[in-house]
Amino acid sequence: xxxxxxxxxDIRSEAVSVDARYPQVIRQAIGKLNELTQLPDNWDSYGxxxxxxxxxxxxxxxxxxxxxxxxxxxxxxPVPNGNIQFEWACLxxxxxxxxxxxxxxxxxxxxxxxxxxxxxxxxxxxTELRKVISELTARNQPQNRLRAVNA
Amino acid sequence: xxxxxxxxxxxxxxxxxxxxxxxxxxMVKFDANLNTYRATSACFSDKAGSKELSITLERPLLESGxxxxxxxxxxxxxxxxxxxxxxxxxxxxxxxxxVREPTEKDAFHGLVVGEKSKQAKKAMAKAAVLVIRPTLSP
Numbered sequence: 102x103x104x105x106x107x108x109x110x111d112i113r114s115e116a117v118s119v120d121a122r123y124p125q126v127i128r129q130a131i132g133k134l135n136e137l138t139q140l141p142d143n144w145d146s147y148g149x150x151x152x153x154x155x156x157x158x159x160x161x162x163x164x165x166x167x168x169x170x171x172x173x174x175x176x177x178x179p180v181p182n183g184n185i186q187f188e189w190a191c192l193x194x195x196x197x198x199x200x201x202x203x204x205x206x207x208x209x210x211x212x213x214x215x216x217x218x219x220x221x222x223x224x225x226x227x228t229e230l231r232k233v234i235s236e237l238t239a240r241n242q243p244q245n246r247l248r249a250v251n252a
Numbered sequence: 253x254x255x256x257x258x259x260x261x262x263x264x265x266x267x268x269x270x271x272x273x274x275x276x277x278x279m280v281k282f283d284a285n286l287n288t289y290r291a292t293s294a295c296f297s298d299k300a301g302s303k304e305l306s307i308t309l310e311r312p313l314l315e316s317g318x319x320x321x322x323x324x325x326x327x328x329x330x331x332x333x334x335x336x337x338x339x340x341x342x343x344x345x346x347x348x349x350x351v352r353e354p355t356e357k358d359a360f361h362g363l364v365v366g367e368k369s370k371q372a373k374k375a376m377a378k379a380a381v382l383v384i385r386p387t388l389s390p
Contacts, residue, residue, distance in 0.1 A: 137277060145274050146327045147306050148299055176281045178292045182300040188292060191284035197293060197370055209370035213285055220370050 124170035130187070133177040134160055140179055149181035155202035160185040162203040166227065167234045173241050192240040196233055208233070257365050259349035265338030268310030269350070269364065270323050271295060273331035275386035280331065286378065291333045293377040298368060305364040309352065310334065313360045320383050326357060331386035339379055340364050344372040 119131050140151045160177070164187075175187040180199055187198045195211040209220045210233050223230055273279050273291045283290050298305050308323040324330045340348040348366040355361045368376075 140277065144277075145295075146272055146330065150300050176292065178279060178281075178294040179277060180294045181297045186292070186294050188281065190281065190286070193285060195285060195374065197374060199370065207370060209374060218371075 123165075124168065124172075126168045126170065126172045126174050127164050129174050130164045130168070130177055131161055134185065137177070137179050137185070144179065145181055147181065149179070150183035152179050152185055153183040156183055156185045156200055159200040159203040159206065160187070163187070163198065163200055163206065163227075167231060169238060171241055172234060172238045189237055192237065194233070194237050194240065196237060198230065206230075212236075257349050257351060259341070260351050260362075263309065263337050263350045263352070263362070264311070265336065265341060267337045268334045269307040269337055269340070269362065270310050270313075270320065270383070271305070271307050271333045271335070271380070272324055272327060273333050273382070273386050274327075275329040275331065276389045278386065278388055280382070280386060283378070289382070291331075291377050291380055291382065293370065293373040295333060296368070296373040296376040296380075303365060303367055305368070307362050307364055308358055309360045309362045316360075323358075323360075324384065329387040329389070330384075331382055332384040333380035334383045335376060335380050340376065343379070344375050345369075346372075 119128050121128070134152075134157055137152050138157060142151050143149060144151065173189055173191055175189055178186045178188065180186050185200045187196075187200070189196045193213045195209075195213065197209045198206055199208075200206040204224055205222065207220070207222045208230055211218045221229070271291075273295050279292050279295050280289050281292055282288075296305060310320075313320075313323060320332055321328075323332055337350050341350070346367055348364045348368075351363050351365060353361050353363050
């Protein structure tokens with residue numbers, strides 16, 4: 102974890118830099134998270150909270166724990182309650198992970214092919230979450246992408 | 253669903269409900285499964301600590317002679333997503349209630365009230381139509 106450099110303010114993490122040796126998916130996700138540290142309160146005009154330090158750091162941790170170089174790059178969004186959300190809507194899978202901290206997130210999963218569909222909270226045991234990211238990553242392989250296109 | 257809130261049945265199921273979509277950060281994504289651009293489900297999250305989602309009621313807005321653009325008059329680069337009242341009442345679980353709550357800034361302000369699971373927010377995001385696309389900052 103020495104590749105991570107954290108510069109903290111009294112409000113939230115201000116910047117995170119990632120070593121170029123990390124996979125692009127992690128570098129891009131963290132780049133987006135860095136942008137979101139600049140978000141003010143009321144960014145959505147409905148009183149939305151700026152992302153919290155816990156959520157930003159939890160998202161960094163989750164990306165480093167779950168993503169590898171073949172994982173599709175997620176969309177990264179702030180949530181009005183101060184959380185961070187990773188989303189994928191591709192390869193027949195809909196996955197959303199809303200991160201509150203490095204100890205708490207809620208995920209929503211849907212496999213459009215099999216119809217499997219669930220929503221659940223995660224704390225320390227990320228086994229099920231790791232499985233769905235693995236499935237997403239597996240479908241992102243060139244031979245499987247071809248199958249998806251031809252399906 | 254909060255028991256003490258009455259669903260306002262003067263808001264017809266066919267009436268549009270409008271939700272602003274920020275331009276920065278960009279809250280619109282490409283959904284490759286649907287092969288279209290749509291707002292993220294994060295746009296349909298309640299205000300922190302509440303079960304209330306602010307919206308603008310389309311019918312009274314248009315009947316007053318104004319346009320969709322007036323719903324984003326204070327945030328002119330924002331976009332606008334449209335759902336119907338019937339969708340949030342009948343197509344998501346748990347069902348939502350609708351109430352009018354005019355504010356100083358928005359005479360046609362209303363609330364979508366009720367517990368919203370992540371799946372419910374995702375369903376709203378997938379069903380919503382972007383009637384105004386956000387103007388992205390350079």
